[in-house]
Amino acid sequence: MIEVKNVSKKYKRKQVLKDMSFTAEKGQITCLIGINGAGKTTIMKSIMALTPIDRGEILIDGKKISKDAYEKITYIPDRLTMSPNYTIAQSFEFMADFYKVWNEQRATELLAFFQLDPNDKISSLSKGNTAKVNLLLGLALDVDYILMDEPFSGIDIFSREQIANVFTSHLIENRGVIITTHEINDIEHLIDKAVLIGDGRVLREMNVEEMRETEGKSVVDVMREVYVG
Amino acid sequence: MKKYWQLLLIAGIIVVTFTVHYIQVANAKGKDYDFTFEKISGDDKYIDSLMFKTSLQYGMVYNSLLISKDESSLIETVHNREIPLMFQKLIDEHKNFMRGKALIANNYFEDDTKLIYMKEPEEGWKVKAGDTYSYEVDILDKVKDEKTSFSIKSQLNNRYNWVFYSDITVVNNELKLIVKQVDNDGSEKMYQVIIDLKKQQLLSETLLEEAAIDEATRTSIEAYNSYSNLGHEKYHVYSISSFDMKSPELNLISSQFRAINMETNEIIDIQLPDGLEQKLQSIEVDDNYLVIAYSTKEGIVIYRYNIGQQRWLEPITASNTEKVLNPDLNSTTSLNGKLYVMTEVNNDFVLKIFDIQQGALLYEGKVINKNMKQKYYIHITDVYELESK
Amino acid sequence: MNHYIKLVNFEVKRFSKLYLSLIIAVVAAQIIGAIVTSSFYVSNAETTMVRDQMTVSDYILTYGAYSLQNFLFSEYFFLSVIFAAALLMIYVFFIWYRDWLGKSSVIYRLLMLPTARRNVYFAKLTTILLFVFGLTAMQIILLEVVNQITQRIVPDQLWMDESIIYIYSTELLDLLYPQSPLLFVFYYVIGITAVAVIFTSILFERSYHLKGIFLAFIYCVISVGIVMVPVIVQIITNYFYTNEIYLLVTGFSVLTTALAIYLADYLLKRKINV
Numbered sequence: 006m007i008e009v010k011n012v013s014k015k016y017k018r019k020q021v022l023k024d025m026s027f028t029a030e031k032g033q034i035t036c037l038i039g040i041n042g043a044g045k046t047t048i049m050k051s052i053m054a055l056t057p058i059d060r061g062e063i064l065i066d067g068k069k070i071s072k073d074a075y076e077k078i079t080y081i082p083d084r085l086t087m088s089p090n091y092t093i094a095q096s097f098e099f100m101a102d103f104y105k106v107w108n109e110q111r112a113t114e115l116l117a118f119f120q121l122d123p124n125d126k127i128s129s130l131s132k133g134n135t136a137k138v139n140l141l142l143g144l145a146l147d148v149d150y151i152l153m154d155e156p157f158s159g160i161d162i163f164s165r166e167q168i169a170n171v172f173t174s175h176l177i178e179n180r181g182v183i184i185t186t187h188e189i190n191d192i193e194h195l196i197d198k199a200v201l202i203g204d205g206r207v208l209r210e211m212n213v214e215e216m217r218e219t220e221g222k223s224v225v226d227v228m229r230e231v232y233v234g
Numbered sequence: 235m236k237k238y239w240q241l242l243l244i245a246g247i248i249v250v251t252f253t254v255h256y257i258q259v260a261n262a263k264g265k266d267y268d269f270t271f272e273k274i275s276g277d278d279k280y281i282d283s284l285m286f287k288t289s290l291q292y293g294m295v296y297n298s299l300l301i302s303k304d305e306s307s308l309i310e311t312v313h314n315r316e317i318p319l320m321f322q323k324l325i326d327e328h329k330n331f332m333r334g335k336a337l338i339a340n341n342y343f344e345d346d347t348k349l350i351y352m353k354e355p356e357e358g359w360k361v362k363a364g365d366t367y368s369y370e371v372d373i374l375d376k377v378k379d380e381k382t383s384f385s386i387k388s389q390l391n392n393r394y395n396w397v398f399y400s401d402i403t404v405v406n407n408e409l410k411l412i413v414k415q416v417d418n419d420g421s422e423k424m425y426q427v428i429i430d431l432k433k434q435q436l437l438s439e440t441l442l443e444e445a446a447i448d449e450a451t452r453t454s455i456e457a458y459n460s461y462s463n464l465g466h467e468k469y470h471v472y473s474i475s476s477f478d479m480k481s482p483e484l485n486l487i488s489s490q491f492r493a494i495n496m497e498t499n500e501i502i503d504i505q506l507p508d509g510l511e512q513k514l515q516s517i518e519v520d521d522n523y524l525v526i527a528y529s530t531k532e533g534i535v536i537y538r539y540n541i542g543q544q545r546w547l548e549p550i551t552a553s554n555t556e557k558v559l560n561p562d563l564n565s566t567t568s569l570n571g572k573l574y575v576m577t578e579v580n581n582d583f584v585l586k587i588f589d590i591q592q593g594a595l596l597y598e599g600k601v602i603n604k605n606m607k608q609k610y611y612i613h614i615t616d617v618y619e620l621e622s623k
Numbered sequence: 624m625n626h627y628i629k630l631v632n633f634e635v636k637r638f639s640k641l642y643l644s645l646i647i648a649v650v651a652a653q654i655i656g657a658i659v660t661s662s663f664y665v666s667n668a669e670t671t672m673v674r675d676q677m678t679v680s681d682y683i684l685t686y687g688a689y690s691l692q693n694f695l696f697s698e699y700f701f702l703s704v705i706f707a708a709a710l711l712m713i714y715v716f717f718i719w720y721r722d723w724l725g726k727s728s729v730i731y732r733l734l735m736l737p738t739a740r741r742n743v744y745f746a747k748l749t750t751i752l753l754f755v756f757g758l759t760a761m762q763i764i765l766l767e768v769v770n771q772i773t774q775r776i777v778p779d780q781l782w783m784d785e786s787i788i789y790i791y792s793t794e795l796l797d798l799l800y801p802q803s804p805l806l807f808v809f810y811y812v813i814g815i816t817a818v819a820v821i822f823t824s825i826l827f828e829r830s831y832h833l834k835g836i837f838l839a840f841i842y843c844v845i846s847v848g849i850v851m852v853p854v855i856v857q858i859i860t861n862y863f864y865t866n867e868i869y870l871l872v873t874g875f876s877v878l879t880t881a882l883a884i885y886l887a888d889y890l891l892k893r894k895i896n897v
Contacts (some may be wrong), residue, residue: 017832055734055897057830075737086732088637089725098237102629103736127727238628241635242759251760259802262787295792310803315865334861441834606782 007031007078007150007181012051012061021047022058024206031181034195035174038185038228039202045185048081048202049152052183053080065150076106076215078150081143083158085135089128093121093138097145104146111176112145119167133164140168150181157188165191189224199224199230208232267299267307269603269612271585275380276597279305280572280588287319287616292606299612301601302620319618320462324349331381333399343402343409344464351373352411355388355397366391369429369436371409382461384434390425393417400424400457401470403496407431410496412470412507414455422455423446424472426499432536442494442501443474453489458517458524460568462616469493469541471504471519486512493524493541504539507546517573520568523590527575529563532574550593552586554579565613572596576614583612626738630746639716642754645710646761649703649875656699657769661776664775664877667723667780679780688783691762694769707758713820718747719825723897730897740891741884744822751818759799766790796877809869813850816876819883820846826887842886849879 007029014022022044023162029221037045042047050056052063054070065074080160101107116123119137121130127138136159143151157165165188171177172195186192201209208231216222224232267290271281285302287309298309298316302592309316317325317337324342325332328349335341335351343350351374355367370385394415401412411427424443429436445453457472475489489511491504504524515528524539533553556579564576564583573588587597601612672682696698722730733743760865774782791800801807824839831838853871857863863871 050897052737054892055731055895057894057896072737072739075735079730080735082728082731084731085727086729086735087727088729089727090637099633103626103738105737238632239638241628241632241753244635244753248753248756249762251763252756255800256761258787259791266786266788289630292789295789317865333863607786 007052007183008062008064008067009048009052010062010064012048012058012063013053014047014048014056014058014060022051025200025202025205025207026060027200027207027210029150029181029183031196031212032179033197034177034182034184034192035183035198035200036186036189036192036196036224037200037202038189038224039177043202044205045202045217046113047156049080049082049154049183049185052152053078057082067161076104076146077148078152079146079148080152081139081154081156083136083155085127085139087127087138087142090126092124093125094123095137096127096128096138096142097123100142100145108145108147112141115141115145115171115176118171133160136160137164137168140171144171144176147179150176151185153182155186156184157186157191169195193224196224199227201228203232235403237606239598256441262310265510265605267297267306267308267603268605269299269305269601272600274600275597276587276595276599278595278597280614281585283592283598285618285620286574286614287618288612288614289443289609292451292608298615311336318462319616328376331372338399339461339464340399340401342464343404343466345404345466347375347377348404349376350402352399352402354399367397368568369411369427371429371434373431386429386434386436388427388439390415390439392423394423401459401467401474401496403466403470405466405497408437412457412494412501412607413432413439419447420452421445422453424455426494428499433533439481440499443472443492445474448479450479452479452484466496467503467519468496468521469502469519469524470496471541489514491524502541502544503542504541507537510537515563518566518573520571520573523571525573525590527563527566527567527573529577531557534563534573534577534586536573536588536593539594548593550595551598552588552595556580565615567614567617569617569619574614574617576601576612578611581609585614626736627742627745627749630733630736630738630742631749631753634718634746634750638718638750638754642757645707646758649707649758649761650765652699652703652706653694653765653769654772656697656703657694657772658776659699660694660697661689661773664693665777665781666772670881683781688781689765689773689777690783690785691770691773691790692785692793694773695790695796704762711755711758714754715751715821716825719822719829723829728897734891736894739888740895741888744826744884744887744891748815748818748822754814755814762799794824805866809873810881812873812876816846816850816880816883819880819885819887823883823887823890826890826895830890830896833894846879848884849882855878 009025011028012022012025013020025044025048037048039045047056047196051058057092063070065078091099097109097112101109118140121134121137127135130138136156141154143153156168160168169191172192184192184196196213199211199213200207209227211227213224216224216227236419255586268546280301285300288299288301289298290299294382300307300309318460320339321337331349336354338354341352341354351372353370353372355369356478366388368385368387370427371383373382375382392415395418396416398414400414403410407430409429409431411429413425413427415425422445423441426440426442428438429435444456445455448452453474453476455472455474457470459467459470469488471491471493473489473491477484478487489506491506493502493504495502510526513528514526516526522540522542524541526537528535533551534552538550554577564578566573566575568574568590571590573590575586576586577584577586583601585597585599585601586595589596603610664757668682668686671677671686672679677685722728722733734740754764788802791797798810801810820843824843827839828835829843852875853868855862857868
């Protein structure tokens with residue numbers, strides 16, 4: 006379980022995170038919802054220690070993040086994290102070199118699934134294919150937790166379907182996933198938990214299925230309540 | 235492994251290249267600077283236990299080189315700052331005492347039991363009018379390894395720009411200093427200052443010589459005792475010379491030589507044979523003798539003066555075995571009754587050793603280096619007795 | 624240790640193409656310089672000897688023979704060395720900033736590796752050192768090549784062979800290849816310290832942005848201050864011998880490097896901002 010406890014952070018003069026608290030369980034897909042600038046990307050980076058926090062605590066399976074944690078949790082940002090001069094194959098080599106949990110077999114499967122050529126230079130790929138490679142590099146790691154930041158941004162609809170399929174496959178099964186997205190429609194039916202974020206704080210944290218059963222509301226309904234109403 | 239080839243290549247090239255380079259440098263230091271003596275006449279025993287400190291000019295690089303019969307070694311300099319050998323010895327033996335002290339030989343006196351250092355007095359322009367300077371004495375008792383210091387104010391109230399020591403010696407617990415004061419206009423005054431070491435009192439400050447400067451002539455006082463001798467020398471030999479200010483080369487008008495007996499404080503006039511004062515190329519003072527030498531095309535001429543007996547000995551003429559290109563003397567030095575003379579003979583450097591008192595040529599030999607690829611110049615700055623091993 | 628070496632390999636490989644181009648440029652410039660300076664000398668000598676009716680030995684006496692010095696004091700050598708040094712200096716900064724700039728944010732990956740983040744710092748430091756030493760090693764070889772080339776162009780009587788000690792006593796060379804072991808350690812420790820301090824300053828900027836530049840400046844001043852402590856003590860008390868000062872400055876430099884590493888480790892772990 007990933008626990009975010011009372012995290013606050015100021016950046017330049019703005020308070021970007023205000024006493025934010027939520028949890029993400031293993032085996033569940035948790036979706037962080039909010040407009041741009043609400044703090045979604047910031048809290049993800051904070052979980053990964055890619056940006057410092059001023060107050061609060063973040064625990065992964067009850068422990069503070071350490072270097073070994075990077076074999077248990079991975080982050081797929083909306084940017085490429087590999088040398089663009091590398092070919093896809095070379096990026097695999099890099100990952101295999103450093104991560105014990107790199108699963109070469111799964112990487113090759115995903116490569117075929119996304120219909121990518123391992124000898125292509127990453128810099129020569131289209132935006133959609135680059136996003137797929139990015140995703141691939143994260144998903145091919147046998148980690149417990151995957152953080153994905155806007156995995157659908159700038160991707161054509163067919164690729165989106167492909168990616169959404171990944172969510173339902175065995176690739177995600179026992180892992181804890183935190184995802185941020187605008188395209189709530191694409192995955193509403195897939196997510197287990199929704200955390201509504203606004204202005205740096207958590208406005209609503211809810212279990213999607215429960216919400217549908219008990220109050221008959223969809224995520225979008227709740228969003229309307231929280232943000233508009 | 236093969237994906238590390240670039241890393242290994244760079245690392246490999248670095249290690250190999252630097253190793254080879256520095257091995258070559260070490261070899262060159264051994265070979266290139268290997269000087270040997272090739273005897274022409276005389277007895278080898280006279281160079282056996284000696285070490286010559288030389289200055290070597292090789293191309294545009296100057297190095298100090300120590301040459302002895304068996305080996306030559308370059309003196310390491312860091313940024314061309316070299317500590318003269320005698321000071322290195324003092325520093326090694328008395329590290330703490332020598333800290334922060336100026337390395338000027340004339341400020342030291344050493345004998346078996348003690349080492350004395352006089353700190354150079356304040357420069358005159360720092361001393362306000364009416365004030366005077368102090369004699370600051372540091373004494374190291376070598377036997378007990380104890381240091382004492384004291385300071386005595388000078389009673390002289392002259393205006394001066396600069397004060398320094400020409401000689402320091404100790405006779406019967408009296409610290410005798412030859413002090414020179416130089417004024418703003420360049421004129422000089424030479425004093426003998428006597429301090430009682432036990433009572434730490436100033437006994438006397440006697441004006442010995444004055445050298446004035448005016449438009450027509452410039453007079454100066456010059457000392458000739460060996461720079462590197464830190465011990466007691468019986469006589470302090472100096473000259474008062476007048477130069478013609480109107481001539482472009484500052485021609486020598488006259489030169490009067492004198493010697494102070496450092497034990498009796500008596501001053502002796504030394505009369506030079508006619509014309510010698512214009513031919514002086516080298517002047518050495520060794521214990522009881524004043525040795526003046528110059529070189530002609532035919533050979534070296536050496537004049538010896540017995541200071542105690544106040545008489546000139548027969549001049550020695552040592553003819554050159556080969557024709558000499560450069561009639562100027564290369565260098566001379568003296569030690570323990572012997573005169574060491576280096577001359578440049580064609581492209582070789584020849585060392586001659588004379589017994590000062592007897593006037594005999596004890597040894598003549600070439601100082602050669604077979605490995606040097608281009609022209610070099612070598613001259614002797616000092617000679618030391620090698621410590622017996 | 625394993626990860627450190629892998630990171631060094633990573634850093635070396637990503638710069639190797641540019642590095643190779645740099646080496647080729649320097650080699651080309653110096654070989655051209657060798658050919659040009661020696662040919663120019665020869666034609667100049669021949670013209671002068673004919674015009675002034677001089678013999679070869681007369682010419683050498685008046686104008687000097689050709690030696691490696693002629694090349695070492697030419698712009699070809701001097702500028703090529705300065706150029707290489709400048710490029711490496713730029714890379715001291717760029718080796719970090721390249722990970723943040725552009726479409727790809729390699730810094731994310733580097734910070735998310737299952738390894739101590741200071742290994743990234745050490746790897747970059749090691750890489751710079753390797754590239755610097757690599758160039759200086761190559762220069763030694765290149766000087767040999769230049770020596771051979773000029774020897775073939777200049778006729779024997781006009782060519783002056785020089786001792787290796789003499790050659791490497793020339794200004795720039797005695798700085799890069801000091802003959803005293805004390806000086807060698809001294810120069811290179813100071814160099815490493817300088818790079819370490821620059822690296823940590825960069826990390827200050829990357830962690831605190833504008834405020835970071837200010838902090839970096841203060842940090843640099845403090846670092847220089849630490850290294851200068853023995854020198855300042857010497858100016859005040861005149862207590863130390865020269866070689867003791869070199870040793871002390873070296874020691875304080877090592878201290879400064881240790882501080883740089885400590886701060887870098889802290890910044891990378893707790894304050895860095897992607």
